[in-house]
Amino acid sequence: MKKLAGIAVLATAIWFMVELVPPEWNPDPVSATPAQWTSSNQCKACHEEAFSEWEDSWHAKSWIDEDVRLQSDNFENKVCIDCHAPRGVFETGVGNRVLPRSSRRSEGVDCLACHLLPDGGVAGTIDMPSAPCKPKATIELSRVAFCAGCHDQHKTVTQWRGTPMADTGPDCLDCHMPFRDGDPNRGRHHGMAGGHDLSLVQSAVTLEAIRAEGQIEVTVENIMGAHSFPTDERSRAADIFWRPLPTDPEQRDGWTHLHRIRDPYRTEVDITSTLLHALASQDKTGDSPRRTIAFTPPSGPIEVALFYKLAPYYRGSDGSVWKTEDVTDPLMDSRLVHRVEVP
Amino acid sequence: MSQWLHWGSVGCLTLLAACGTEGPPEVQAPPTLAPIVQQRLADLAAAPTAAPAPTPETLELTEGLLQTRVHGGQFKDMAFDDLSAMGKDAILPLAQWARDTSVDVALRQAAVELLGVLAQEPDGAGASERLLGLATHARESWLRAHAAWRLGGSHSDHMVPRLVLRLKYEGDPEAFLWVASSLARNGCLAGLSGLIDLASRADERGARAQGEIAWIEKELGDTSAKLLRRWNTSEASALPLAPPSDAQLFEVWSLVKDLSGDTFALRPVDDARYILSQLAPWCAREVALALLDQDAYVRLHVAQVLERMGGRARETEGNLIRVLAEPGVAPAAAEALGSVGSPACLVPLLAASQESQPHELRVAAVRGLGDLGLAEALAPIQSMFIELGAPGPTPLHDLRMACAKALVQLNAGDDAIAWLLVHLQQGSSSSDAEPLVEQWLIGGARDSRLGFPAALKEWQALADPPGSIPGADRARRRRDGRAEKLLGRLDALLGT
Structure with a gap:
């Protein structure tokens, strides 16, 4: 009986080899050497501080953030995957366009995306052969080109290269990955502060409003000027609203929309880009980092405010979507950057 | 009986794989790479789309004839004949008048009409090119619609890929209708589902869409619903669609070139992927050659194109199986195999999902097995899902999520x-x-x-x-x- 079973198995195996496997099929197609570093979670034990900073960062949320999910149609818009779950920058080459991963996508832009070397080793700021990951000092980690694969897709790095800061600094890391507590010995903060960091946004732009010849002139300026404001993500926007100065300082509504600062998506052909450009912008439009908008409000003191938005739409707490011109309480879905009063 | 044999073969494979993990499997040489894109572009020629620059005289003459064509009463036909006789000399002046918002719409429509006539000539690629420019870039939707309509009669199919891109961005239903119609008249059914949607409208536009669908059904000998189903499966290869000209192949390979690492911006890459994935099965066979191009970006993106083509790319599964030996493209090829979908993909995908394979490939292979939807994959995936529940040295969460998805797809989500x-x-x-x-x-x-x-x-x-x-x-x-x-x-x- 055992003999018969053995013959049956053998016959089936032979049939499988002959019939099912196409002639060109190679039964063992890929090198089986397992990579040592396969998840950013492996970095946590030794690099607790950096891991914790990254874990709270928007790099870590690039795959799971609700707005990203929505705007990418749950990543059915597959072009988004390339930057939201990229292969290692060193694998595709510093300064080159990134390519998408097939695995570990929920880790987003993770430790391995920046630190994993093509040979399976780990890039760091110093050589440390005694450490488990044996980091190799790799100067490219601190270069502007390192960020470009993703962040120049909307010309942020190109904008910076057109400014005097390309010669003098600051560069990407100076603003977005500063030393912890300003101390170079403590290493750089892995939170990668950007548009989600209100203080950084506040330091990038100013808002002024004056009364002149019966009108109110509102001036907004990209004073940091290292790149346009907002930049990189076309889902970002900044809105200027005004309202009569309320008697109750806690009052939230009563605002009227005045101006939107935003770069449209390709499909929004009826919208013009209104970004505040970088300093010494090479942009062919010659647009300046400073813009003044004049309007005539009813008499009486008013206040004008600049709000920053992480998504181009306004939504209420129930998820309902508002047209920008209908919004009277911008704080429903934005953050107050600056506010000025005009007597 | 065949089911049992399949099960037997899968069992054998699993058994062999389980027993064969004692030592590292033999490393196979990756396939030989070559400058495929460069070679194909050198073999092909672009459509001759150049047209003589307009002189002030030809501009004036063209305007006069157009005015006569519009307002000339009994001389209308004569003006039409004279404009047609100008041939290539009329192409750029006509395109210029068509775009000119300072002249009346009737004259501009007449210019588009004449471009359409010239595009029907054997050497009408130049006129097609200008119509294409209007159909894809004109700001006025009526002009895009008219130009797209006239392209339907063009004998130059080189414009098909760029017209496909318009499907992605066209927001005006009338313009969309004629883009979709012109594509169908030139061997591409990418806009058929949109046409079917438009045909359901109870208005004049719906009636026009129904008319176009009737023409397509007559030409291709099937109902629109069945044509759409066939277009989205391997049956697309049996549709009586015209083969591409060399000029269209040149356009296709120019798009494959756009996929290369030399293109930094993702948007043109995604546009190229979109266009290529919307073309007929001949395109799958053609671009699959680039899976062995020496540019790693091209190889990966071509695999993604084939994945997006789904069943229409079934004839390329042999190409995809071959590149499973190339680590850079293997995960994308595995996912494409799942989408391309024939039983022949089962064994390679099962092998690629084995523990001895790189994690990235395993995840992609399991996704591919789920998309493939063959019951033979169920037992191995069930086993993998259970095994991955045990604590391991590295987190394999995403692999387990891929297994869970495959189980749901295989109607075994209870597990x-x-x-x-x-x-x-x-x-x-x-x-x-x-x-x-x-x-x-x-x-x-x-x-x-x-x-x-x-x-x-x-x-x-x-x-x-x-x-x-x-x-x-x-x-x-x-x-x-x-x-x-x-x-x-x-x-x-x-x-x-």
């Missing part, structure tokens, strides 16, 4: 549902888990399983209102609420 519900309440994977749980419920309700219709109704009642955009907090509350409700019903649903 994974408890795990999915746990993840529905965990931030990092809840957005992946939610659609899978929903798919499981829909499948159960469809199969009339006890309690599933009510559970699905309860689940759907917690959906966000149509048109709303949930923030992170609201999405979390929705998922938590859904998980809580479903956990209360789970034992009953599973019959445990």
Whole structure:
């Protein structure tokens, strides 16, 4: 009986080899050497501080953030995957366009995306052969080109290269990955502060409003000027609203929309880009980092405010979507950057 | 009998794989790479689209004839003949008048009409090119629609790929209708589903769409519904569609070149991927050659194109199987094999999902097995899902999520549902888990399983209102609420 079973198995195996496997099929197609570093979670034990900073960062949320999910149609818009779950920058080459991963996508832009070397080793700021990951000092980690694969897709790095800061600094890391507590010995903060960091946004732009010849002139300026404001993500926007100065300082509504600062998506052909450009912008439009908008409000003191938005739409707490011109309480879905009063 | 043989073969493969992990498997040489794109472009020639620059005299003459064509009473036909006789000399002046917003619309429409006539000539590529420019870039939707309509009669199919891109961005239904129609008249059914949607409208546009669909049905000898199904499956190869000219092949290979690492911006890469994935099966056979191009970006993106073509690219599965030996493209090839979908893909995908393979490839292979949807993959995936539940040296969460998805796709979501519900309440994977749980419920309700219709109704009642955009907090509350409700019903649903 055992003999018969053995013959049956053998016959089936032979049939499988002959019939099912196409002639060109190679039964063992890929090198089986397992990579040592396969998840950013492996970095946590030794690099607790950096891991914790990254874990709270928007790099870590690039795959799971609700707005990203929505705007990418749950990543059915597959072009988004390339930057939201990229292969290692060193694998595709510093300064080159990134390519998408097939695995570990929920880790987003993770430790391995920046630190994993093509040979399976780990890039760091110093050589440390005694450490488990044996980091190799790799100067490219601190270069502007390192960020470009993703962040120049909307010309942020190109904008910076057109400014005097390309010669003098600051560069990407100076603003977005500063030393912890300003101390170079403590290493750089892995939170990668950007548009989600209100203080950084506040330091990038100013808002002024004056009364002149019966009108109110509102001036907004990209004073940091290292790149346009907002930049990189076309889902970002900044809105200027005004309202009569309320008697109750806690009052939230009563605002009227005045101006939107935003770069449209390709499909929004009826919208013009209104970004505040970088300093010494090479942009062919010659647009300046400073813009003044004049309007005539009813008499009486008013206040004008600049709000920053992480998504181009306004939504209420129930998820309902508002047209920008209908919004009277911008704080429903934005953050107050600056506010000025005009007597 | 054949089912048993399949099972036997899979069992053997699993057995062989399980027994064969004592030493590192033999490393196979990757396939030989070559400058395929460069070679194909050198073999082909672009369509001759140049046209003589207009002189002030030809501009004036053209305007005069156009005015006569529009307002000339009995001389209208004579003007038409004279303009046609100008041949290539008339192309650029006509395009210029068509774009000129300072002249009346009737004259501009006449210019487009004449371009359409010139595009029907054997050497009409120049006129087609100008019509294409108007159909894709004119700001006025009527002009895009007229130009696209006239392209339907063009004998130069080189414009097809760039017209396909218009489908992606065209927001005007009338212009969309004629883009889709012109594509169909030139061997590409990429706009057929949109045409069918338009034809359901009870207005004049709906009637025009019905007319175009009637023409397509007559030409291709089948109903539009069946044509659409065939277009989206391997049966597309049997559709009586015209083969591409060398000029269209040149356009296609120019797009493949756009996929290369030399292109920095993702947008043109994605546009190229979109266009190529919307073309007929001949395009799959053609671009599959580039899976062996020396540019790693080209290889990867071509695999993605084939994945997006689905069944229409079935003839390329041999090409995709071959490049499973090339680590850079293997994961994308594995996912493409699942989408391309023939039983011949099963064994390579099962092998690629084995533990000895790189994690990246395993995840992609399991996704491919789920998409392939063959019952023979069920037992290996069930085993893998269970094994991955054990603590390991590295987190393999995404591989288990791929298994869970495949189980749901293979109608065996019961095995994974408890795990999915746990993840529905965990931030990092809840957005992946939610659609899978929903798919499981829909499948159960469809199969009339006890309690599933009510559970699905309860689940759907917690959906966000149509048109709303949930923030992170609201999405979390929705998922938590859904998980809580479903956990209360789970034992009953599973019959445990």
